[in-house]
Amino acid sequence: MEKETWIDGMMMKGKVYVAGDNVVSSLGFTSEENFAHLKKMETGVKRYNDASLWMEPLMASRVDDVRLEREFAKLGSSAGFTRLEKMMLVSATAALSENKKIDISSSRTLIIVSSTKGNIELLDKEEGKRFEKKRLYLWETAAQVARFMGNPNKPLVVSNACISGVLAIILAKRLLDEGKYDTMVVIGADSLTKFVVSGFQSFKAVSNEVAKPYDAKRAGISLGEGCGTMVLTNDETKLNDAERILVMGGASSNDANHISGPSRTGDGLQMAIEKTLSEAMISAEEVDYISGHGTATQFNDDMESLAVANTQLGAVPMNSLKSYFGHTLGAAGIIESVMGVHSMRQNTLIGTYNFEELGVPATVNIIKDTRAEEVNNCLKTAAGFGGCNAAVLFEKLTSRARA
Amino acid sequence: MENTTKITAACVIENGKVYVNSKLDFTAEGSASSLDFLKAAYTHYQLNYPKFYKMDSLCKLAMVASELLMRTNRINEKYASEDIALIIANGASSLEIDTEHQVSIADEANFFPSPAVFVYTLPNILIGEIAIRNKIKGENTFFIFDTFDEDFIHSYTDSLMNNDKAKCVIAGWVDFYEDKYRAFLYTVERTNEGEAHTTTNINKLIDNKLNFERN
C-alpha cells in the first residue's frame, strides 16, 4: 500500500497528510475560532476564584462549561460521560464533521488518545461517586470514546507527560507508514483539576500572572485544559484542502539526567530536533517557524533556547502558545500543532502573548507580535517530566517541490 | 550479522519471584507486603542506588526489573546511549502514587501536597528512572493498555529497528496498583544469538517458558 515517491533522488515513503483538526479550549470550540483569538493576541488565561481548584485565586485557562454542555448535547447522547470525555467527543466529532471523506467506522482507521491524567478527578471521594472506578483507567476512557465514535479498533493510549501529544502524532505517522491503517484520529486531552493544580503548586511552578514564555521576568506556568484532535491519513483521496500539509518526521529522546528538571545543556531536545530535521530532509536554514514548548519555567525555557540555538535554529521565528491556552499537558502537543498547521494555512505568525524581553541564555528569535509571513513548515517541540523530549515537523506539500 | 530481530534477555517479576531469562533467580515469598518484597530484592541484588528509596512502588519495581535485565545483557556497553529505545506499557498508569497524592489534598484542614510524591504521578517517570540509571537517551514512549498488547509492541519494536530509530529496544510491562504487581522487560537486538523476536516468543518469555539456553 506504500506509494513510492522520489524527490531529489531520495525515495520517500507514502506521504502522511493532515486531513482534519479541531481544538476545544478556553478560546473556542473550533480551530478557526481558536486561531482567530490567537491572531488578535487574546489570551484564554484568566483569574479564577474556585475553591474546588485552589484555595486562592488562580490564573488558568478553562473550557467554558456551559458551552461544553451545549455542544455535547448536540451529539445526542444520553449516556454519562466525564467532563474530559465530553471535551474529547465534542472535539473529535467536530474534526470529523469537517471532512466527510474520513470513515471513522473503518477498521483501517485507528484512534490514538494522548492524556497525562485522564479522569483523575474521580479519585476524589465525591467526584468518584458519579462514575464506576473503571473510568480511572485511561484505556477505559479511550474505549468509551472509540465506542461512541463508532470505531471498531481498540484505541492506542499514549501517556508520556507533556510530550504525549507530539509523541502521538509521531506514532500516528509511523503507523501510517507501516501501512496497516490509512487513517489516524489523534485526540489529546487533559482537564484542569485540583489534583494537577496542587501538584504544580507544590513545585512552586505556578505563576500568579499570565505566563511569560522565554521572558526575563517569567515566573512559572499557567495551567490549562482542553482537547486537540488531528486527523492524519496516507490516502490522498481522503483530503479536502487544496493546500496539502504533511507530517515529515519526528523523534523522541531522553535527557537521562533528572526526573523533573531538564538537562542543563538541552542535549536531549537537541537530539530530537536533529533527528526530526534529518528525517524530514530539511536543513536548519529552511525552517520557517518553531512552535516551542515554552512553559515559562526558568529551567524549561533556558534549556529549550540552548537546544534551539545549538541546532542552528536561533534565527527562526519562534513562539510559545502556552500564554494563550495555558499548559494543557496531554493536549498541548496536539492543540499547539493544530495551531501551527493553521499558521501555515493562513501564512500568519502568532505573537507570544505576554512576552516582552528575552531572558534565556541562548539567542532565539521570539515572535513578539502577530504578523503575516510565508510559513511553509512548522517545527513543534516538547519536553516533559521524566526527562523526555520530542519534536515533529509539518510542511506544505507545495514547498516540497524545491530544487 | 543477522538481519532479523532477536529477544536477547528477559526479566519477569511477579508473585514474590524474580525470573531472569525464564529461570527463577530470587524469591521472597514470605514478604509481608509487595513493598517489602521489592526492598528485599534491592538488598539481595545489592542494587546500591540510594535514590531507590525516594521512588514510588511502580518505579522501585521498574528499577529491579531493569537492573537485572541490564546486568544480564550489558546493552549500554554495546550500543550508544541514543540508540537504545524504551517502549513500556502498563494498565494502571501511576494510580498507586496518584492515590497518595489525592490523600494529601483531600482534607482542606490538612492540605500538604508533596512535590516528591507529585513528581511520580506520571507513568513515564519509570522510563525516566531507567534512563537516568543506565544513561539511555533514545526513543521512549509509555503506553496504557488494559492487557499487554504483544502484537502492537512487537510490531512497533520491529518498526523502530527497521527504520533505524533504534538499534536496541527495551520493551515490556511494569504495573503496580493496590498491592498487585507484575513486570516483564526484555531486550530486542539484531544479533546472532537470542530467540526469534515473535509474538509467540514474547508470550513465552512472559510465562518464563522461553528457552534462552543458546545464548
Place this chain on the structure above:
Amino acid sequence: MEALIEQLKQEIIEQLNLDGLKTEDINPDTPLFGEGLGLDSIDALELIVLLDKNYGLKILNPADGKKIFQSVRSMAEFISENKK
C-alpha cells in the same frame, strides 16, 4: 536548640525518604545540598513542605530557601527565630 536539631534530623530523614540514614549520621553543620548530604531540587521543595507542615512556617519563594536550608543548624535557627 540541640533538642530541636535532633528532632529536625529525624523529620528530614522521614520527609525525604533517606532510608538507611540515622540521626547520628547527620552532622548539624554539614551542607545539606551539594557536597554534604547531596539533596536535590525536589528535596528542597520537600523541606519547604516540612517547615509548613511541622512548624507552620511558609516560604513562598524557593530562592529564599538557599540560606535557610544550608544545614540542619541553619534550619533550626530559622525555626527558633520565626516559630509562632
